[in-house]
Amino acid sequence: MKYTNGQKTAPIFKNKELLRFTTAGSVDDGKSTLIGRLLYDCKSIYEDQYEAIKKYSERKGEDHVNLALLTDGLRAEREQGITIDVAYRYFSTPHRKFIIADTPGHIQYTRNMVTGASTANVALILIDARKGIVEQTRRHAFIASLLQIPHLVICINKMDLVDYKKAVFESIRQEFSQFSAKLDVKDIHFIPISALHGDNVVDRSSKMPWYEGTTLLYYLENVHIGSDQNLIDCRFPVQYVIRPNTKKFHDYRGYAGRVAGGVFKKGDTVMALPSGFTTKIAKIDSFEGEIIEAFPPMSVTLLLEDEIDISRGDMIVRKNNSPEVRQDLEVMVCWLGKRPLQLSGKYTLRHTMQEARCIVKEIRYKLDINSLHRNLEDKTIKMNDIARVVLRTTKPLFYDIYRRNRTTGSLIFIDEASNETVGAGMII
Template sequence: MAEDITDVVENVTTHMDLLRFATAGSVDDGKSTLIGRLLLDSKSIFEDQLEAVETTSKGKGYDYTDLALLTDGLRSEREQGITIDVAYRYFATPKRKFIIADTPGHVQYTRNMVTGASTADLGLVLVDARQGLTEQSRRHAVILSLLRVPHLVLAVNKMDLVDYSEEVFTKIHDEFTQFATKLSIPDLTVIPISALAGDNVVNRSEAMSWYSGPTLLHHLENVHVASDRDLIDARFPVQYVVRPKSDEFHDYRGYAGQVAGGVMKPGDEVVVLPSGMTSKIAGIDLFDQEITEAYPPMSVTVRLEDDVDVSRGDMIARVKNAPSPSQDIDAMVCWMTTTPLKNRQKLAIKHTTRTARAMVKDIQYRLDVNTLHRDQEAGELGVNEIGRVQLRTTVPLLSDSYSKNRTTGSFILIDEGTGVTVGAGMIL
């Protein structure tokens, strides 16, 4: 079994050339400028885009190109000079493809930051070298820790404004490292940079010869993320039943979805939940070809040897390693709407591909993400607040803890009247 997992990790590493990372930090720490610098120096910007940014920068009277304009796309963002919504940007190098989520720094946009970081493999927290660690820097580190983002980079930005001082960098490095010991951060890297000047972003800085670590892009290209996924506990939420209406595939019956955990191979004995019916995997199809194994985050179609009753919302798992169905959910919830979350409130809940109704049994405490204080007297959660909530669902959910599997351990809460997503949860 151990050899099988090792082979799969190597296989995932070979094909897994995508890194999702989210930026976070205080307002004006230079998140959007840093992303602009990454795009510019990695040759990922078209000439007309750069010309438009240069023209806009000159129109504002800048004596430099405002790289933040490459990501701050909303008019209100450009007018205020802040990031409001999550801006997604895509670029690639010969080693890896990247999806960047540029998240806001303001307290009132915490929900946007949670949205952008929820699928990230790596969190990039920026601090201004002149300001040091701020309340917002700590808050975003806490949120990234709650979201179980496995890799964290602290980028000490604007080193050019403190004369590239090693002493300033060391002070921030030591202070943040000590703070991180209170959090669940498996992998922490600290890099001194200047996004505006380009020091240690893509190219190594000659002004900081005292720093011997990697540049930011080198670290992003080489950080190992394949083993972060659960390759032991097989989880396959069924999204769609495939029954082609053609004579050629008259007897074809497959179950399409995205592998949420573990490794699945033809011949594996599996159980379909919640019915409990067992069968074996007859084959796994990827597009128009049959493959020998499937692992996260592949989207595939699974065929079973027996005609068991399987529909959307069901889950295929290993017979001796299946999640226990439960209607009682204990979770950390980030509330995302101005109408507060209260006890006895009824909502719709979407977990993997299954949708049900839920009622709030108890709000145990509200978490102060700045101090980690638990307010057990809180009777409700307001917009952008995070707290521990107990829910009761109308049907059992097939879940794992969020620390074990970020896909089967998460859910969203939906207002039944409007259909709007009002909360995001991480199962404890």
């Protein structure tokens, strides 16, 4: 599939890194305005989009062009002036391409924050400088830590409304730091901003000379995300078996999948789970030809030296570094379903490429997100609740704890009657 209307001149595009971040804040913290500001100042808003929201803002009698309208796309969202669902936005700078999962701040939509957080490298949490830390802030910070987002940025917004005072920023920072000491977060940054006026978003603010840190965009462009992947424990969940059944590739049997951890090389001694058979990697294949090393999140095809029986859901690992193989799991679950979690209830689980059924053996406690208190009395787990549960599965799962590997440590609960995704689980 070559194009032939010119010489072969394929340019090498600048090696941009992909960074995914999620944004959270409570209602009216200015989150949509902040995203609008990032997109606008990074020139990722097109004229026709800008004209459309300008017309809409004028029609609604608003004083300034409402950048929030860029992210609120659904009819119901525009009518109610709120964000309902996770929206994905894109912009890029010369060094990075950014994917924003913009999640709504309403309490009933916490499940959206979990969704957005599940794939994020960085979480932005907005705090209204006038209001300080509120219940939502604690909830968002806790979810970011629960979901093991490696980097947390606390944007203290609306600094223009507190006269850009250092004292306000410092007091919020201290209060947050006290709270976050109880959380499992590796890297926290604080930035005073005004999304409406653009202070410290893309350009440095002249109104806050006391602030010596970087702008938000500078942080996003430079935060080190190279070590966010697990490159130590080799994990290859088999997704699909490729058998061409053609004359040319008569004996070809390739195990297609996405590397979930570690670095795989030709010649490595590997073990297949659950069978436990060991063999060597004969070749790492792709459409472009042989690949020397496969690492996360590459999608590749492994060919093995010996013919052993492997199918979807099995896992190829390094011989002396295996994951846990168990049927009894301890899981932190964020409940997403309309019907409460049922003790002794049966659910279908999806974990890596495996599907298994499970029974909820025990609800250990419900977590109060504001106080981080473990509630041992009230164990009714409703939508947006977080609980620690014990599961028994129909067959062994091959997993790592979520702290060690977000791919092999995560699972979802599916309701067997409605087929809905009703829970997000992190194995501990």
